[in-house]
Amino acid sequence: MKIRFGWFRVSVFLICVFLAGVFVFVVPSEKPSRLLAVISESVLVGASLVVAFVLKRSLVHPGIPTGLLLISLSVYMDLLQSITGLMLFETLAVALSVMAVIILLYYIVLHVRNLRIMMIEHEIIINDSNIGVILRNLKDNSFRFNEAARRILGYEPEELKSLSICDIVLPQDLGFHDEMIERVMKGEAIFPFEARYAGKNRKQIDVQVSASLVKNGKGIPDYIMLAFRDITRIKAMELSLMELNKFHRALNEVVTEALESGFDDNTYHDFLFKCVEAFPGADAGIFLLKEEDERFHYVAACNYDFEELKKVSFATDELIQANSDRVMVIKDYAVDYEMDDERQRILLTAGRLREIKSTITIPILIDGKVMMYFNLDSLESSTAFDNPEIQEIAASFGRAVAVLLSRLRLERELNKQRELLEKLSLEDPLTGLPNRRYFFDYSARQIEYLRRMGEEMTILYLDLNDFKGVNDTMGHDFGDELLKEVGKGLNSICRSSDLIARMGGDEFVYVLPSTGKEEAAEVIKRIRNSFKEPFIVENKSIYLSTSIGIALFPEDGKSVRELLIVADERMYSNKGRTNGKTNKSRIEDDLSC
Template sequence: MEEITLWVGLAIEIALIIVTMLIISSHLRNISKNKTNFQLNEQYYKSLFEENPDAIIIFDLDGKFVVANKAVTIYGYSVEELIDKPFAGFILPKDLERVTGHFIEAVEGRATNYECTILDKEGFQREISVTNIPIFVNSQIYGVYTIIKDITEHKKAQNDLVEAEAKYRSLIENSLVGVYIMQDGKLVYVNPGLCEMSGYTCEELIGLNVADFIYPEDLPLVNENILKRFNNETGAIKYEYRAIRKDQSVITFELYGSKIVYHGRDAIIGTVIDITERKNTEKMIKHMAYHDQLTDLPNRYLLREKLNETITDSKQNNCNFALVFLDLDRFKSINDTMGHEVGDQVLMEIAERLKACVNDKDIISRYGGDEFSILLPGSEEQRASIVAQQIIAKLSYPLTFQHHELMVTPSIGIAVFPTHGESFDTLIKNADLAMYHAKSLGRNNFQFFNKELNKKAQHELDMEVNLRKALEQNQFVLFYQPQVNLETNEIYGAEALIRWTHPEKGIIPPAAFIPLAEETGLIIPMGEWAIRTACQENIKWQEAGYSPVTISVNISAKQFFQSNLVEIVESALRETGLNPNYLELEITESITMDVERSITTLLELQRIGVKISIDDFGTGYSSLNYLKRLPIDKLKIDQSFIQECPHDINSNTLVRTIIIMAHLLRMKVVAEGVETEEQVSFLLGQGCKEAQGYLFSKPLSVSEFETKYMRKRLGK
């Protein structure tokens, strides 16, 4: 106890010296003279020693604790627990040798500062900063005065900062995103990502003026945004600009930057993303959205935008423009007979020919299907007429595909702003009406819109509505035109012809509604109805005891190429019980042009037992090749050839050739439109034994046909 008291006294004396130097130097001269001041200084020491937030310890020369202030409790120990224990027990083994060396230096009279790691009472590591001061008494060292600062949190923060900086640097250096720091208009830092994007090395970029690799047209934008960021007008901002790579190719960057202080001066730090591919993709998607995929012409959506812009400009400048709308005549038959591949080639060729008819300011668009439109800004009727005439002339040259020579003619309608409309929808509608008017006048011509066309359009709309209603209300009936054996003068069959029995207008002939039915697609349900009805009425005649006859039903190209034609025929035969031998399907010559598409359906129909004939032979796209490949039973010579017989040599030659060819191919021949006995004699002389026409009978209703022919065959 006396030794501790001695050390405490010694510590007090040393502390008084330190306190006297740092805090109360003005009182040093009076300490030895004034007892009161000594007591006061003793209180100063106690406050400095006991209340100091840093641990203050006195070690003897052997490194054992002699005395400590209460700050040591932050390590979990009381002062009493530490007294007379060596410091070595609290030092981590890795630091012990180094700490011991510092202690020896203090014992030898040299003050030292160092850092090390100790264990607190709970076994946790604590980082400390240590100051060892030798204690001199009369020039002799009696111990070591140690001040300990706990720097655990400081070291942790320091380590966290180093770790964060390492992570940041690793992230930046390995990032796919370009990173830069710009100062005074020059790059002072770039990461490898930016080097890869730009094609430059880091050394080449550092110190480079940003204006040296920015696309000239975008430089004002870049400078404006740099100024805004330095002026803190927008804070961190993002924008796009084009840059020039080292290889002089142009790329698009998306840049995000903000103001910072770098090495004590204002700078801009930012990230750069190469969005060239994205911009190209967006451009491609936009192009695809506004252009026709087949012809690469603007589509109807881009036409709407351009036409609306032209309307606005024309109103502001008080000028006119014209909208030309054209449709390719009979194009659907090309698709139906030769396939869509040929149809696509035709459309691409038409697009190229249209380009030759206009100038750079005009806009050609594929409106849809086989419809094209041409916007003629600043044009009136006169120029529109000239362009329409050029189109007709350009399209008059035949097209050759798959060894077939095709003629594609246009029907053209024209609307002029503002006379024929002041909005997109009105102009398109009126140009479309004018186009249909041109088609009704024989095709291959152009017409301007006029008010009378609205009335006609309304009539056709009403007609379509009535056609649909006619299907729903069973207003259609079949008439039958007898087919006669010219040698026996007896009927062997009949052609079923559809008629519309309108409740108010009476019987409407096919020419008045079949074209509209084809256009609207109603021909498909009408054709299915005709097949079923012909089968039903034929089987009724047989069940009534009449001799069987073959009924032929016309099949349109659209109906023929629908996927379920064979199923429809099979269903009609199965439901009615009609023998397939008594059903004949008449197809148009154009259907047989696409041999690959038609042969499958024809073979299926042949398998069922249905007969196949080609109607109006000689008027379509004639090709002898299909006749030897397709399962055709009969050729029907078109009435236009028969009408001139036997007085026209050319007609005679054509008819004779068709008959001989059919016989050589083991096909039957039927002559249509026979009206005179001379024609009968001529046909018999050429070996044609079957015919139909007004010489024998006009088309008859079911009851008339039954009374005049079916009963007569039974002698009733």
């Protein structure tokens, strides 16, 4: 306790003056007994004054120093009575003594009660807080624990008495923990540090520790105080956030890849594997997709035998999810054991059904209907997915995948429409053969290629003889069906490298790449032979003939149009040289029917 020496000196000075005054009256009396009595009472007065002065500056109630001052005044009055012999001073001494005793007893009781209240309040604050406190006595190396420490560590009060620091701190953290204590002992200021304590049954507890010295009045350390709080949940949340960020990164990668390349079987597998790797607690997983047969089929599997699982499908009412549209945690697989023998065998072997401890199933809804289930399985723990935060992650994931699949489905539909429009723009709608536009594009590309290669190309222009007569006789619908059959026949004798296109009406054209005059003659021969057989339409046999014109690249032209003009002219020239009888079509009943 620090004392202001100015006041102390004043008090000593007053006591000395008082004693000097006493000696002035007492010493001449030459009575040793009286002198001894005066001196002893003077010392008592001085001591009472000093004690009162010291207590006034301490934490005791102000009434206690007041009582001590009254005692010193009482002794002083008694001293004056012994010096003067007046009974007045003795009366005052008795009165002051009674007052002092009453005041001291009252305020001492009040002070003790306040101390007890302070101790109770302090104990309540220490024990009811979430901060555990361990006091390590530096003299006997014993430990004291508050209620919060006992609660965090999980021990009973009697069990704490036998614990040492080695029982509390995990072995792998003990060296670092001791190093921090040594630094505190040297007077260094350290920041709170993290450590791992061992609770009852060696349960690991992540804690944040603050270490400080507790010194006595002389400034000598008596205790080391370790104040710690349980941060196990905080660490788990940090780990969960890290895993969540990892999962989101994986999800973004897969989504980006899917948007760039589309969603196919490989994308399902890549998506699933990355999700199993990143999702907290997941060891395996599967994708179940609702296909056109209204049954759910396996489209991807991670850490299961996918080739075997592909043989299994489920009706909606057979699913373990019971057609739920919410994220579910499943631990009861009784439904799977009710399958027929073959499916049950596959689920037990390829699906490792007996090994699954817990499943979180995520429905993927498109247009309000469940189109897919994404199952993540834990093979290690039945509580892997019990955390509500994990279930919320799963729900967010399901919504993200639903948006992705909806977008991809829309893009697929748009691509189909685009492909259809492109196909229609290049295809003759009646015969299904390439149309005039496709013929020009294809022929131009072939000419450029063959010009570089120094090779030839032949174009054959075909016109059906007397096709108008068929139309006039049987009608245009019959004529359209006949054109379809002619298209099939011409396409059947076409080589894989050749192109047969319909130019319009009853005109067709062949493009024969890398083909000279002699090879073209062989193709013309095959074409004429094919027309010797009748075309069957509506139980009628129609006999047709065709006029053919030929043009060779580069001999007859350098462009498609030049070649087509030459072939067209030669075709009409050949048509004019044949007689009318040869050009006439003939319609007969099909006797084979």
